[in-house]
Amino acid sequence: MKQHESPDFLRKRFPRATIKFIGSGSDSDAFIVGKNIIRIPHKNSQKLYSREAAICNAIYNQISFKIPKITVHKEKDGTLWAEHKMIVGEKWSWHKYIWHPHRMRNLGRSLAQFMAELHTADIRKIPPRYRTSMPYMQFDDIEPFFAKFLGPRQLRFFRKNYERILSYPVKKSNMVLVHLGIKGPNSVADKDGNLVGVFDFCNAGIYERERDMVLIAIMAPYSLWRIFAKEYQKLTGIKPNRKRTLDLAKIEFLWSKRWIRGDGQIRLHGEHSMRKNIGAAMAHFHHLPYQFKWWWFHTTKLRKYI
Numbered sequence: 454m455k456q457h458e459s460p461d462f463l464r465k466r467f468p469r470a471t472i473k474f475i476g477s478g479s480d481s482d483a484f485i486v487g488k489n490i491i492r493i494p495h496k497n498s499q500k501l502y503s504r505e506a507a508i509c510n511a512i513y514n515q516i517s518f519k520i521p522k523i524t525v526h527k528e529k530d531g532t533l534w535a536e537h538k539m540i541v542g543e544k545w546s547w548h549k550y551i552w553h554p555h556r557m558r559n560l561g562r563s564l565a566q567f568m569a570e571l572h573t574a575d576i577r578k579i580p581p582r583y584r585t586s587m588p589y590m591q592f593d594d595i596e597p598f599f600a601k602f603l604g605p606r607q608l609r610f611f612r613k614n615y616e617r618i619l620s621y622p623v624k625k626s627n628m629v630l631v632h633l634g635i636k637g638p639n640s641v642a643d644k645d646g647n648l649v650g651v652f653d654f655c656n657a658g659i660y661e662r663e664r665d666m667v668l669i670a671i672m673a674p675y676s677l678w679r680i681f682a683k684e685y686q687k688l689t690g691i692k693p694n695r696k697r698t699l700d701l702a703k704i705e706f707l708w709s710k711r712w713i714r715g716d717g718q719i720r721l722h723g724e725h726s727m728r729k730n731i732g733a734a735m736a737h738f739h740h741l742p743y744q745f746k747w748w749w750f751h752t753t754k755l756r757k758y759i
Contacts, residue, residue, distance in 0.1 A: 542641025556646025
């Protein structure tokens with residue numbers, strides 16, 4: 454089904470329902486149809502629905518927060534589309550809550566509770582083929598793309614740090630079910646900032662727990678991280694490793710995530726974003742303030758000395 458055909462398809466399928474387009478994500482167009490959310494896939498992303506449904510439906514009764522219980526439908530032409538009841542709540546953002554300390558406190562604690570429940574979920578009902586999350590790329594596969602932005606000496610330095618992060622010894626007990634997308638667009642809260650529901654489990658799978666905390670570490674105010682980390686440790690007995698989380702953050706967003714298209718191909722950001730993300734990683738590797746990311750964006754004369 455082509456993207457422009459989705460509205461007509463839904464009107465024919467649900468002639469009496471109120472249909473409202475709510476957005477286009479990395480893999481789907483989403484619509485409110487009555488009291489349900491229906492997602493129509495983009496090209497090469499249909500198989501993500503089966504994966505997401507298997508994960509969500511397996512842990513549905515283990516999570517106290519609202520998560521989707523997904524039904525996957527198949528058309529005669531093979532097109533898959535997904536349906537679940539709408540999860541109602543307020544949209545939120547990290548920085549909006551800076552001005553509302555009680556909401557920030559509630560959000561930090563409830564995020565910790567959600568992650569604690571997710572990270573301790575029994576995954577045995579998830580089919581083995583859906584348990585593996587997408588691993589990071591090996592540096593040999595991405596080196597040609599980075600060579601455009603880094604000189605030979607910088608590239609060697611970047612490789613050394615990249616491979617240090619990938620080779621970090623991860624305990625088996627630290628490999629848990631992760632969401633890989635906890636943020637405002639993928640969840641809702643109540644008026645007091647308490648997390649109510651979480652959706653978009655397309656990238657969920659088994660990986661180290663700190664990878665699930667990357668967005669909180671780099672996007673949320675540090676005060677929210679402190680609230681979150683304290684509550685998470687209280688609930689699980691495990692103290693989040695912020696240093697490890699920040700290391701992972703610097704290699705998490707170097708390119709467009711390849712799994713969202715379902716074909717395993719590297720999708721790069723635009724040059725502006727690539728240079729910014731590489732600059733942020735280099736500043737981190739050199740233990741410089743985050744603002745020094747712009748050094749690599751604007752400077753060329755000093756590159757050869759680094």
